[in-house]
Amino acid sequence: MTVDSDEIVIDVHxxxxxxxxxxxxxxxxxxxxxRVLPTKYLYDDRGTELFEQICKLPEYYQTRTEFQILATYADRIVACSNANELVELGSGAATKTRVLLDAMDRADQLNYYVPFDVSEGIVRRVSQELSEEYTDLHIHGVVGDFLAHLEHIPDGGKRLVVFLGGTIGNLDDVVGPAFLSSVNEEMASGDYFLLSVQFVTEVNRLEAAYNDSKGVTAEFNKNMISVMQKLVRADFDPDAFDHVARYNHADSRIEIFLRSNKRQTVMFQDLDLKLALEEGEEIRTEISTKYDRKRVEHLLANAKFELVEWYADSEELLGLALAKKP
Ligand SMILES: C[S@@+](CC[C@H](N)C(=O)[O-])C[C@H]1O[C@@H](n2cnc3c(N)ncnc32)[C@H](O)[C@@H]1O
Structure with missing residues (x-):
């Protein structure tokens, strides 16, 4: 555990x-x-910076839509939950989180904030920024993997746990339900959970969001290559791979790949692995599942959450489900 100041504590797991x-x-x-590589490795400091840029792109409708929904319903969410502690899983830059923190502040309910993310740099930056923006806010950051370290969420007050940015869509049909059940187990009876989901919409709009004209998403995807170079000493050549993002209708999800643009062998020294790839062969780096309400309601019920309210934009591009641990 690191104690950074009176207001900030950061645990690194x-x-x-x-x-x-x-x-x-x-x-x-x-x-x-x-072939797959774990999505969490996209988010080193550079990846996190690139994701922040993605959130501002015109094609990436998700962030501004979620921001609008939160701005419309934040006071209601805070009143319903009656929470004085905000726990955010996959908190990233916590840009939209400010809308909820402001609503808690207005309701005189703002005591604790727990940013939880795999990226240490962003947990430290956000903790510092928020302690300057909100006086008397206690911040307990957790640097960890939300698929492995949820038990390290610090004990606190009455909690609102939030999982924004449609991040649930990055978890597949096996991992996602197990993750939601673990979140439920870590919560106390009467705590609230706010889950953001991206809805199925036109394929053109979906595919454009992951193939932006400036190439920022391609750079974000290719950042996986430099992470692997450092993490497992791979002699991965970024120029030998192309960014590919396409919608998989059968599984209602965007899938993102690194596609080998030639026949090649990649040596992963720390893995003692020589990976032979054909031209056109793909390594999947991310999925982003798109849902409908029924599917989300089913997921929440299976994880023993009780759905309280749904919030969505008028085009039904994105939804926030507010649920409670009974
Ligand atoms: C899609 S981004 C969403 C960021 C932010 N919540 C938002 O709405 O803009 C996913 C976030 O989850 C974090 N993340 C991804 N996998 C993770 C894992 N296994 N454990 C903890 N954090 C993870 C990333 O570092 C990133 O900040």
Whole structure:
């Protein structure tokens, strides 16, 4: 645990991860069919910076839509939950979070904020920024993997746990439900959970959001290559891969790949792995599932949440489900 100041405490749990487990996870992914790399590795400091740029792109309708929904319903969400502690999983730059913090402040309910993210740099930056913006706010940052370290969410007051940015869509049909159940287990009875989901919409709009004209999403995707160069000493050449993002109708999700643009062998020194790739062969780096209300209601019920209210924009591009642990 690091105590940064009277108002800020940051716990770092990633360093406790066994390097052998990390290597095994990457190795297994690369050798599976389809080949995959864990999405969380997209978010080192550079990746987080690029994701912040993506959120401002005209094609990336998701962030501004979610911002508008939050701005419309934040007071209602805060009143319903009666929470004095905001726990944010995958908090990133916490830009939209300010809308909820402001509403808690207005209701005189703002005591604690817990940003939880795999990216240490962003947890530290956001903690510092928010402690300057909100006087008397206690911040307890957690640097960890929300698929492995949820039990490290600090004990606190009456909680509103939020999972914004449609991040649930990055988790597949097995991991997503298990993750929601773990979140539920970490909450106390009467705590609230706010889940953001992106709805199925026209394919053109969806695919444009991940193929922006400035190429920022392509750079974000290719950042995986530099992360792998550092993390497992891969001799990955960024110029030998293209960014590909397309909608998979059967699974209602955008899938993002690094596609090998030539026949090549990539050496992963720390994995003792020589990966032979054909021209056109793909490694999946991210999925982003798009939902409908029924599917989300089913997910929440299976994780033992009770749905309280739905909020959405007029075009039904995005929804926020407010649920409660009974
Ligand atoms: C899609 S972004 C959303 C960021 C922010 N919540 C928003 O709405 O703009 C996903 C965030 O989750 C974090 N993240 C991804 N996988 C994670 C994991 N396994 N554990 C903890 N954080 C993770 C990333 O670092 C990133 O900040």
């Amino acid at each position: 990633l360093t406790t991860q066994d390097p052998a487990v990390v290597r095994e996870e990457i190795r297994n992914g690369l050798l599976s069919s389809p």
